[in-house]
Amino acid sequence: MLFVIFYMGLLVFSNAYDNVALHMPSYQSYPYKGNVIYDAANAVDGLKSNLSIDGGQCVVSAAGYETATWRVDLLSVHYIDHITLYFMTNNQHWDELNTRISSYLGFSLYVSNSTDRLNGILCFKDIEYNKSTIPEVFNTTCRMFGQYIIYYNERLPGVDYPSDYNDDAENDLCEVEVYGCPTLNPDCDVWDPMMCACLVCKPSYMDMEPHHETTDWPVGSYGYYYDEMCGHCKDPTQCSPGTGICLTGCSAGYFGPSCKEECHIGNYGYNCNETCGHCNDLSQCSTTNGICHTGCSYGYTGGLCKKECNIGLYGFGCYDTCGHCIDPAECNHVSGTCRTGCAAGYRGRLCIEHCYVGHYGYNCNETCGHCFDPAQCSNVSGTCRTGCEAGYSGRLCKNECNIGLYGFGCYDTCGHCIDPAECNHVSGTCRTGCAAGYRGRLCIEHCDVGHYGYNCNETCGHCFDRAQCSNVSGTCRTGCEAGYSGRLCKNECDIGLYGVLCYDTCGHCIDPSECNYVTGTCRTGCAAGYRGRLCIEHCDIGHYGYNCNETCGHCNNATQCSTVTGTCQTGCEAGYSGRLCKDGSCYFFFFYILLEIWVVFLISNYFEGNQLSFYT
Template sequence: MYGHECNETCGHCNVDRCSPINGTCLTGCDAGYQGEFCITKFGKGMYGDGCNETCGHRRDVNKCSNINGTCLTGCSVGYRGYLCKTECGKGTFGDGCNETCGHCSDVNQCSNINGICLTGCDAGYQGEMCNAACDKGTYGDGCNEACGHCRDVNQCSNINGTCLTGCAVGYRGYLCKTECGKGTYGDDCDETCGHCLDVHQCSNIDGTCLTGCSAGFQGEMCNADCDKGMYGHECNETCGHCNEDRCSPINGTCLTGCDAGYQGEFCTKCDKGTYGDDCNETCGHCRDVKQCSNINGTCLAGCAVGYRGYLCKKECDKGTYGDDCDETCGHCLDVHQCSNIDGTCLTGCSAGFQGEMCNTDCDKGMYGHECNETCGHCNEDRCSPINGTCLTGCDAGYQGEFCTSEFN
């Protein structure tokens, strides 16, 4: 106290020591006050001894204690502590430092005031505050990478692109960006391609052979053998005359041999003049050798002259010859020696006949074997061409069967 009748109160003097006469503070002012009488507070934003301290980041600039700097109504956004001079702790921001920073690439570079990531986002996040995952189908730094062929595009990791529920059909690897290996396709690449013409052209998704099948196979996936009796590229070739129609679907070779009438690897027709199993039979005397059935040897245009039967391997019966064996042999000395072809008597004629075919009687006045005998004195020169007997009697003066004896 000081003054007249000690009715005045000292200002904010240090240790309450003021002049009892005029109230001047003898040992200086308390923190937060200034002047001779220590009744004047420091200017706004200052506090402490000599008003040399600067208030922190207070919510209300007028609410900083001039004595100890306490922010009386709390701190500004981004600061904490009773003096509000400390920024929010690492990874926090905002009013009361109650907000958590997003996925900043450097958590120390998260703005303590508004949470903006000052040096960008961690892989897999986007936006100023890095609290939004990459858009569907993208991932990585700056969300600049495209997800692979995930089974479910919503299950692509926004951070590293891993397909969390596996790959779509036809793809493999944790990113599902790699097609199935050569010769495989399908879910998890567990299926094996068929017999594609080019295994590199097997669809990694459904196994379709994009450039067609290898020889011997058919179907979109080239896993079906050619139909029975067919072979080759696209199964467009017809097998030869294979036994039981069993030929290689790849090159057409007959696997169980040939049908009768065919020969070789591919069972082609027997050579001209042969027929039957393995073409081991020889055709008969066909009128046209090209018209001999390669299967059973039948002469399709009939037999050559002198032969009969459907195989034309039999000569004409004894005593016949010619086309269809319709001709009758002449008077051959030996009927077995009549040519089945042209009727020629191969060992000569019976007595009384002459000519190659022995169908001509001996000339008048001649008889016998090869008509070498001369008739006797027969009446009108008529004698048997066989034995020379005179058929109408003898000339005058002759007698006997042969009219060779004169009368006495």
């Protein structure tokens, strides 16, 4: 009867969990302004009537950090049943318009026996809440042993967080309540921390039946008659004789209060707190030691398959060698892909394929230059191993020949182009034609005799020696032929001049403009009074007129016949009259005789002193 009363007492005590965090030491990583009004202790002061930032009942952390940590020290290891969090609401309605909500999304809760959360057990990790679903008072069951309760959140660079999350990590909590068993009663001989009850009291405290006063029950059994087998306790002597609970935890491969449940697939070790590595078959991960019985999945090695392949290796068993990655450390240990691209000369997903002909460099993104043989372009550096095509130079054969050079190796000198920059760097042809004095495709041939100028398109003038016509300027170096003048000997002599250098004066041509500028001959004949090829000879006596074609009349003195007009300057012979003395008459002859007599008479009287009047 006494045992029944005792067991019922246990049932009553088992539901009497206390807030073991109340007024316990607390800590936060980045305090806000160092002011006590925002202190970490506000979350375990038992006050939660004012949930605003400046109400003095909430923890406030500094903004602008990538991580935020708050923790409470329970001072000794306790059995934890559940945890309650009161978030800061700023005393506003808790909905998606509340600006505080986004800072809590993604938070985690750890239970640990040290201040390092990574040495503890993850109790809760938010991966589902958003602004509309996260509660303002959060509860989670967390049945495990521990001394430190750690609240953690992060906003790490390079991580793509949901749109509801804020930018900074914060730990603004108004109250954290940790419900679990209080510390051991000093009057208890055997304490069950999960039941929060004394299984066996000290003899001085309660007079119980002999087999309840002793702790000498069979190891490995429990129950009133010790007919229940304990689970896989880490320490078999620490199996609770009343409940079968393993007081110091489970041996490797088991979990639960009684350590009778095998680890779930993917977990192993004491209390199943370890996570299996990358086993090829996760169901073949040993729940005891985590060894992968069927080997590792792609990219991992070692007995626990937690070690990534060494740099330069990948794949199943890490047997495959990475390709030519720019950075060998960036070869994906699972697939072998090069995360930062291929080294010079290689392409493809695995960077094991050589560049196509005509390409080189990182990821084969560069195009080869003008190699003489494209197949001899180095896929790594782009160097043309057998030289360049005509017209190009340099290691990569991407440089056109310098102005004035062309051909293979740019060793050939361009001809006489009008514009040297227009010499084709490949063939040497002058795209805009040849300079003065040269012709041909390459403009290296001198003009033929008698030609000069650009592309030899000009014809030399009347040079005295055609071979002495400059093929550049057309200048006649040894002078002009007769009848021409000027530097190019293309100008005919001026009217009235002829011959070499036009130094000779034309004769008496009928038309001076018809004086041949070469020979001086008068093409339309001589002017009156002149004859001969050059019209510079006077007419013979007895002739006059154009080309001296006219015969003088009966001049009294033949030498006095004008060679120009035929006029007899001293009169006509007897019997002739007229300006040209070509008209014959008796009357005139008689008159002429009388005139002569009269003249003789006058002369004789003059000498005799007699003066006669013509009218007397």
